[in-house]
Amino acid sequence: MDANDSNAIAVHNPRARKLRSLVWNDFTKERKADGSYVAVCNHCKKQLTASSRSGTTHLKNHLVICTSTKRIKRKKLVVRRLVLKSSDAKSEEMEQEISKIILEKLQEWNIDGKLCSIVLDNCSTSDLVANELLGSLRMKGFLISNGDLFYARSCGHLLNLVVQKGLESA
Numbered sequence: 001m002d003a004n005d006s007n008a009i010a011v012h013n014p015r016a017r018k019l020r021s022l023v024w025n026d027f028t029k030e031r032k033a034d035g036s037y038v039a040v041c042n043h044c045k046k047q048l049t050a051s052s053r054s055g056t057t058h059l060k061n062h063l064v065i066c067t068s069t070k071r072i073k074r075k076k077l078v079v080r081r082l083v084l085k086s087s088d089a090k091s092e093e094m095e096q097e098i099s100k101i102i103l104e105k106l107q108e109w110n111i112d113g114k115l116c117s118i119v120l121d122n123c124s125t126s127d128l129v130a131n132e133l134l135g136s137l138r139m140k141g142f143l144i145s146n147g148d149l150f151y152a153r154s155c156g157h158l159l160n161l162v163v164q165k166g167l168e169s170a
Contacts, residue, residue, distance in 0.1 A: 023059040099132035116144045
Protein backbone atom coordinates (compact mmCIF):
# COMPACT_ATOMS: atom_id res chain seq x y z
CA MET A 1 0.00 0.00 0.00
CA ASP A 2 1.15 3.52 -0.72
CA ALA A 3 1.42 5.61 2.46
CA ASN A 4 0.63 8.83 0.55
CA ASP A 5 -2.73 7.68 -0.87
CA SER A 6 -5.21 10.35 0.23
CA ASN A 7 -8.30 8.96 -1.52
CA ALA A 8 -9.41 7.00 1.56
CA ILE A 9 -12.81 7.58 3.13
CA ALA A 10 -13.68 6.57 6.71
CA VAL A 11 -16.08 3.60 6.85
CA HIS A 12 -19.38 4.27 8.65
CA ASN A 13 -21.67 1.57 7.29
CA PRO A 14 -24.42 0.78 9.84
CA ARG A 15 -24.77 -2.77 8.43
CA ALA A 16 -21.04 -3.51 8.52
CA ARG A 17 -19.84 -6.47 10.55
CA LYS A 18 -18.30 -5.86 13.94
CA LEU A 19 -14.52 -5.80 13.96
CA ARG A 20 -13.75 -8.41 16.63
CA SER A 21 -9.97 -8.44 16.70
CA LEU A 22 -8.25 -6.37 19.37
CA VAL A 23 -5.89 -4.90 16.77
CA TRP A 24 -8.72 -2.67 15.57
CA ASN A 25 -8.27 -0.63 18.75
CA ASP A 26 -5.06 0.63 17.14
CA PHE A 27 -6.23 0.81 13.51
CA THR A 28 -8.94 2.67 11.60
CA LYS A 29 -10.58 0.86 8.71
CA GLU A 30 -11.08 3.12 5.71
CA ARG A 31 -12.50 2.55 2.24
CA LYS A 32 -10.53 3.80 -0.74
CA ALA A 33 -12.12 5.34 -3.82
CA ASP A 34 -11.63 2.10 -5.80
CA GLY A 35 -13.68 0.16 -3.22
CA SER A 36 -10.84 -1.63 -1.44
CA TYR A 37 -10.23 -1.29 2.29
CA VAL A 38 -7.14 -0.11 4.12
CA ALA A 39 -6.23 -0.21 7.79
CA VAL A 40 -4.54 3.00 8.94
CA CYS A 41 -2.32 2.72 12.01
CA ASN A 42 -3.39 5.21 14.67
CA HIS A 43 0.23 5.58 15.83
CA CYS A 44 2.27 6.06 12.66
CA LYS A 45 -0.51 6.53 10.04
CA LYS A 46 0.90 3.73 7.87
CA GLN A 47 -1.67 2.13 5.56
CA LEU A 48 -1.94 -1.65 5.43
CA THR A 49 -4.35 -3.85 3.54
CA ALA A 50 -7.63 -4.55 5.31
CA SER A 51 -9.51 -6.81 2.92
CA SER A 52 -11.61 -9.60 4.40
CA ARG A 53 -9.19 -12.18 2.97
CA SER A 54 -6.00 -10.72 4.44
CA GLY A 55 -6.77 -11.37 8.12
CA THR A 56 -5.27 -9.38 10.97
CA THR A 57 -1.96 -11.12 11.68
CA HIS A 58 -0.01 -8.58 9.63
CA LEU A 59 -1.71 -5.79 11.59
CA LYS A 60 -0.71 -7.41 14.88
CA ASN A 61 2.87 -7.83 13.64
CA HIS A 62 2.96 -4.16 12.64
CA LEU A 63 1.83 -3.14 16.14
CA VAL A 64 4.73 -5.02 17.72
CA ILE A 65 7.19 -3.04 15.63
CA CYS A 66 5.32 0.26 15.55
CA THR A 67 4.45 0.73 19.22
CA SER A 68 7.81 -0.45 20.52
CA THR A 69 9.63 1.88 18.13
CA LYS A 70 7.29 4.74 19.07
CA ARG A 71 7.80 4.09 22.76
CA ILE A 72 11.58 4.12 22.45
CA LYS A 73 11.56 7.37 20.48
CA ARG A 74 8.97 9.04 22.69
CA LYS A 75 10.17 7.98 26.11
CA LYS A 76 13.79 7.64 27.07
CA LEU A 77 14.39 5.62 30.19
CA VAL A 78 14.56 8.09 33.04
CA VAL A 79 15.77 6.96 36.42
CA ARG A 80 14.48 9.19 39.13
CA ARG A 81 15.93 9.43 42.57
CA LEU A 82 13.94 10.75 45.45
CA VAL A 83 16.00 12.28 48.23
CA LEU A 84 14.13 13.61 51.23
CA LYS A 85 15.71 15.52 54.06
CA SER A 86 14.33 14.87 57.50
CA SER A 87 15.10 16.19 60.93
CA ASP A 88 16.30 14.02 63.79
CA ALA A 89 13.01 14.42 65.62
CA LYS A 90 11.08 11.19 65.98
CA SER A 91 7.39 11.41 65.59
CA GLU A 92 4.74 9.23 64.07
CA GLU A 93 3.32 12.23 62.22
CA MET A 94 6.64 12.89 60.49
CA GLU A 95 6.95 9.24 59.44
CA GLN A 96 3.46 9.27 58.00
CA GLU A 97 4.18 12.55 56.22
CA ILE A 98 7.37 11.17 54.66
CA SER A 99 5.51 8.02 53.59
CA LYS A 100 2.73 10.13 52.11
CA ILE A 101 5.23 12.23 50.12
CA ILE A 102 6.98 9.13 48.79
CA LEU A 103 3.67 7.53 47.77
CA GLU A 104 2.57 10.74 46.02
CA LYS A 105 5.84 10.85 44.06
CA LEU A 106 5.51 7.18 43.10
CA GLN A 107 2.01 7.84 41.76
CA GLU A 108 3.09 11.06 40.04
CA TRP A 109 5.88 9.21 38.24
CA ASN A 110 3.50 6.29 37.56
CA ILE A 111 5.83 3.71 39.13
CA ASP A 112 3.77 2.74 42.18
CA GLY A 113 2.72 -0.52 40.52
CA LYS A 114 6.27 -1.28 39.36
CA LEU A 115 8.11 -0.85 42.64
CA CYS A 116 9.58 -4.01 44.14
CA SER A 117 12.02 -2.68 46.73
CA ILE A 118 13.24 0.45 48.46
CA VAL A 119 16.62 1.37 49.90
CA LEU A 120 16.76 3.82 52.79
CA ASP A 121 19.72 5.25 54.66
CA ASN A 122 20.56 5.00 58.34
CA CYS A 123 17.88 7.37 59.54
CA SER A 124 16.05 6.62 62.76
CA THR A 125 12.72 6.85 60.99
CA SER A 126 13.69 4.62 58.05
CA ASP A 127 12.28 1.43 59.56
CA LEU A 128 8.99 3.11 60.41
CA VAL A 129 8.70 4.82 57.01
CA ALA A 130 9.45 1.51 55.28
CA ASN A 131 6.73 -0.19 57.32
CA GLU A 132 4.23 2.57 56.42
CA LEU A 133 5.08 2.23 52.72
CA LEU A 134 4.97 -1.55 52.95
CA GLY A 135 1.49 -1.44 54.46
CA SER A 136 0.18 0.98 51.84
CA LEU A 137 1.64 -0.86 48.85
CA ARG A 138 0.75 -4.30 50.23
CA MET A 139 -2.93 -3.29 50.46
CA LYS A 140 -2.88 -2.40 46.76
CA GLY A 141 -1.29 -5.76 45.90
CA PHE A 142 1.71 -4.21 44.12
CA LEU A 143 4.55 -6.00 45.89
CA ILE A 144 6.46 -9.11 44.87
CA SER A 145 6.45 -11.96 47.44
CA ASN A 146 3.90 -10.01 49.47
CA GLY A 147 6.58 -7.45 50.36
CA ASP A 148 9.09 -9.82 51.98
CA LEU A 149 11.91 -8.32 49.87
CA PHE A 150 10.70 -4.73 50.00
CA TYR A 151 12.98 -2.89 52.43
CA ALA A 152 16.78 -3.03 52.26
CA ARG A 153 19.35 -0.98 54.07
CA SER A 154 21.95 0.75 51.95
CA CYS A 155 25.30 -0.95 51.36
CA GLY A 156 27.08 1.96 53.01
CA HIS A 157 25.08 1.47 56.19
CA LEU A 158 25.80 -2.27 56.26
CA LEU A 159 29.51 -1.65 55.68
CA ASN A 160 29.50 0.92 58.49
CA LEU A 161 27.93 -1.61 60.89
CA VAL A 162 30.55 -4.24 59.99
CA VAL A 163 33.43 -1.79 60.46
CA GLN A 164 32.03 -0.56 63.80
CA LYS A 165 31.79 -4.15 65.09
CA GLY A 166 35.34 -4.81 63.90
CA LEU A 167 36.67 -1.71 65.65
CA GLU A 168 34.83 -2.57 68.88
CA SER A 169 36.36 -6.05 69.06
CA ALA A 170 39.90 -4.84 68.24
